[in-house]
Amino acid sequence: MSERHLGATARHIEVLDAIAGGADPLAAAQYVYLGRQPILDRDGALHAYELLFRAGAHNYAEVTDDAQATAQVVARAIGGIGVAAVLGQHRGFVNIDRALLFNDIVHVMPPERFVLEILETVKFDAPLARRVSELRRAGFQVALDDVSELSDELIAALPHADIVKIDFLQTERALLPKLASIVRGHGKTLIAEKVETREDFALARELGFDLFQGYFFARPQVLTAPRNRSPRPGLLRLLALLSRDAGIVELEAELKLNPSVVVQLLRLVNSSAFGLGRNIASLREAIIAAGTRQIARWAQLLLYAYSGDLPWRADPLVQLAGTRSRFMELAAARLRPNDDEFSDAAFMTGIFSLVHVVMGSTPDAVLEKLSLALPIREAVVSRRGALGMLLRLAEAAGEGADAASIAAASDAPAGFAAFTPEVLAELNLAAAAWFGAHSAEAAA
Structure with a gap:
């Protein structure tokens, strides 16, 4: 990946220089940051941007988890x-x-606005080739990042890519002509990245590169915008409405009391992710366009994101809420494959099983004030019904206890015996991967 960043003309958005090193940490926590680097055409005109993760105003990446970093970039750019x-x-x-390529967060991005730049660490095998083909059929362009040599793996990957980025810092100059010629011969768009000097730019043009990226063209910048905060009681009321399939009128009334959620919802819908082809400003239209499932995801993540002083991904309550909810949703889909309502209810049960911790109360006291769907309330308060059993499984799995014996018990509803130790382990891993990919959405 190549490091570069962005400026913007939007109101309330401030561009910080790369030397903004002594920022107040408390003040910095009130903002979200995003970097971008211009990608130019042969005439020097702006063609695209590479979006870059930034944890703060300082202009370097600090990436410890590729999936987390990408999730934050996408969430901040869209929401x-x-x-x-x-x-x-x-x-x-x-x-x-690789993990994110197989995750549904990819589809939060409108394919006509985002290019998937596959990291050089990703092994290109048959399952990945099939997945990339699916994403290209969905409208995404795919770029191969940091290519620096002609290899069998590159040749195998070329049919599945639209763009190839060749790293000018890592590629031996003697290999550049042949490498560029072969890639161009496959009909791929060529990007010269990490172009640092005028000589490199001249060489890239001579070799027929289409696009260019590097410090020779622009210095780093960081984009920052105020971080949205949402009051927890309002989010809790919103989730309760969603759990019982409340109508648009009720949802609209509640959302009007949560301006920051409305702002993010409108940004999400206006991002073109929903194929509207037009911007909307009506809250009612936004609710219809986004759908209740997407609204529930945002509200849940916001609820737990602001439950304490710890950073999102370091907060154990956030991690527990995210993985438990997703575990229950996946388990519900395994139990009843064609019942989306049951899966949604399972996800919401996971959410509400921990809100008493957020609110500093008891489950009974918190849920008594909400018009919550009865099966979810009974599952949380007394662990009754199929949802209650799924919650028991999720709790046991999260604690490393013997969840399989709970599923195989005589009082377990029909179908639960299918949750063998192997299946439960698979669900646990999938839930953890989902949290890793999505956890940054609330931080944006």
Whole structure:
């Protein structure tokens, strides 16, 4: 990946220089940050941006988890700042690892605005080739990142890519002509990345590169915007409405009491992710366009994100809420494959099983004030019904206890015997992977 960043004309968005090193940590916590680096065409005109993870105003990445970093970049570009402010009319290249390629967070990005830039660490095998083909059929362009040599793996990957980025810092100059010629011969768009000097730019043009990226063209910048905060009681009421399939009128009334959620919802819908082809400003239209499942995801993540003083991904309550809810949703889908309502109810049960911790109360006291769907309430308060059994499984699995024996017990509802230790382990891993990919959405 190549390091570069962005400026913006949108109101309330401030561009910070790379030397902004002595920022107040408390003040910095009130903002979200995003980097971008311009990608130029042969005439020097702006063609696209690569979007880059930034934890603060300092202009370097500090990436410890590729999936987390990408999730934050996507969430901040779409929900935190807005696609129009970040990209204008151009596309955004987003670094993406193997786990994230197979995760549904990919589909939060509108394919006509985002290019999937596959990291050089990703092994290109048959399952990945099939997945990339699916994503290209869905409208995504795919770029291969940091290519520096002609290898069998590159040749195998070329049919599945649209763009190839060749690293000018890592590639031996003697190999560049042949490498560029072969890639161009496969009909791929060539990007010269990490171009640092005028000589490198001249060489890349001579070799027929289409696009260019590097410090020779622009210095790093960081984009920052105020972090949205949402009051927990309002989010809790919103989730309760969603859990009982409340109508649009009720949802609209509650959302009007949560302006920051409305802002993110409108940004999400106006990002073109929903194929509307037009911007909307009506809250009612936004609810219809996004759908209740997407609204529930955002509200849940926001609820737990602001439950304490710890950073999102370091907060154990956030981790527990995220993985438990997803575990229950996946388990419900395994139990009743064609019942989306049951899966949604399982996810919401996971959410509400921990809200008493957020609110500093008891489950009974918290849920008594909400018009919560009865099966969810009974599952949380007394562990009754199929949802209650799924919650017991999720709790046991999260604590490393013997969840399989609970599933195989005589009082377990029909179908639970299918939750063998192997299946439960698979669900646990999938839930953890989902949390890792999505956990940053609330931080944006």
